[in-house]
Amino acid sequence: MTIAQVLSAIQLGLLYGILAVGLYIPFRILNIADMSVQGTFTMGMIIAAVFSYNRMPYLGIIVAILAGAIAGVVTGILHTKFNIPSILSGILTMTALYTVNLIIASGKANISLIGKDTLYTIADKLIGNEEATKTIVTLLIAILITVVISVFFHTRTGLTIRATGDNAAMVRHTSINTDNMKMIGLGLGNAMSALSGALISQYNLFADVNSGTGILVVALAAIIIGETLFKRNGVTLGLISTIVGSIIYRFIIAIALKFDVLPSYALNLISTIIVIIALMFPTIKETHDRKAKKRLHLELANKYLNGNNMSDQGIDDKSGEKNDKSGEKNE
Template sequence: MSLVSLIGAIELGLVYSLLAFGSFISFRILNIADLTVDGSFVLGAAVSAVFVYNGMPHTGIILAILSGALAGIVTALLQTKLGIQPILSGILTMTGLYSVNLMVMSGKANIPLLNKTNIFSLSETLIGGKFYKVVILLIIISLVFAILSWFFRTQLGLSVRATGDNEDMCRASSIDTDAIKIVGFAISNAIVALSGALVSQMQQSADINMGSGMVVISFASIIIGSVLIKNKNITLGLLSVILGSVIYRLIIALILTTNFPPSYLKLISALVVIIALSFPNIKRKMEISKMRKGYKL
């Protein structure tokens, strides 16, 4: 792998770690697989692209985060107030967001941002060198990491974690679990939209189909990270997500250096998730098998 490919893989791993942060909140903390992310990722990219096109990249980032939060609130309301199943509510919001994203993009399937000022071109002027994208991404990720680490130790954050662990117990303790879910999904999809906004500015384009497979990518990052770092607390959990995202992108970059057809990348992503998910179970069965053999001897 060349140095350029390595740097590119690290950049993608870092920017998509924010996507994995969002999915980590819904999947690991709230214990719900939220499929909204495929739509909220594109929503963040679309909102950001529109404002970058009009010369306001920072405003685009802020409004992308707010739009993602609104998407998460819609999903949470479908679950809590209308009683729709969590998986189905995510699918419904994701489906509806396809049309919303087209409206944001003025009916265009793609918005090119070549030669438009964005936060990365600004950071290149300030930082310079080959690693300016890595530097700005590390700053943003560190900020999000610090905010999430602090938030999940507050009373509200602990309530979100408790709701994911045991919702019935939280209700018995007079905690409004519906409101807690709304907060959790809003934060989750706000971070996902931030990832989409950064990707659109980094790749200098926004496409209506760029959200396809984001759920698999985020789950792969979470699972790979959890295999390498045991999530004993929220800080280690978030660190594992960053590590998992970077490793996942390095795996994809290594595959692309071979003659493997790029059209198989989705299949590879699915296989990576399957292997990572099944690894703890396979390991446990192997340990049980060794114990049985030792007992027989």
């Protein structure tokens, strides 16, 4: 791989890592399967593209974050107030957002930002190197997001959200409204998803209403890869491992495309295979460890039995010698 390909994999890994963080919050912290992340990711792309097209790239990112948070809260309301299952709530929101995205884009399926100012093009004017600009800006944003979310989940509200995900019934007994905690968590997760979409549209200078197709598998792959490499020990490590998992996933994709393992249109298949392997790995490792432990126990048992047999044989030999001596005396 060339340096440009390595940098591209890192940049995209960080950008999609923010999306993975958006899925990590409801999926791992709240234990809610949130499908609306796919819709808010695309919405973030479209909103940022529309604002960038009209020379307001920074405002576009802010509006995208707010819109994503609102969409997440809507999913939370459907789930908590109307008792609609979380998966179905997310699907309903995601489906509705497809039409919303088309409305925002004025009926256009895609928007090109070539020749328009974006966060990256403006920063490039200051730094003067396109690849360095993309890497530095993306890295700083990823670090900032990780720090802010980590700090938030160590505040009183954040700890309550974490407790709600662990044991909602217990939190409810302390007179805390768990519904509100779920809505805040879903809003935060979808805000991060929309932020990721907004940054990617300005990074690629392009946005498409179908860009979110299969994006959940990408985010899930990042989470699973991160958890396979690092055990889940706290929110901070979980966030870091998710972003690292996203970078590793991008390197796997880049290598697969470089060596023509599969054609470029098979990315979703590659993503699915990666997720399946990552999900299977803990089970395979557990089975291997269990068999290794069983073999160790058998070896110890055999050594113990062999030792007992040798001691018994020694006792028998000694008793035989005594009997022989007593027989000689009697004669």
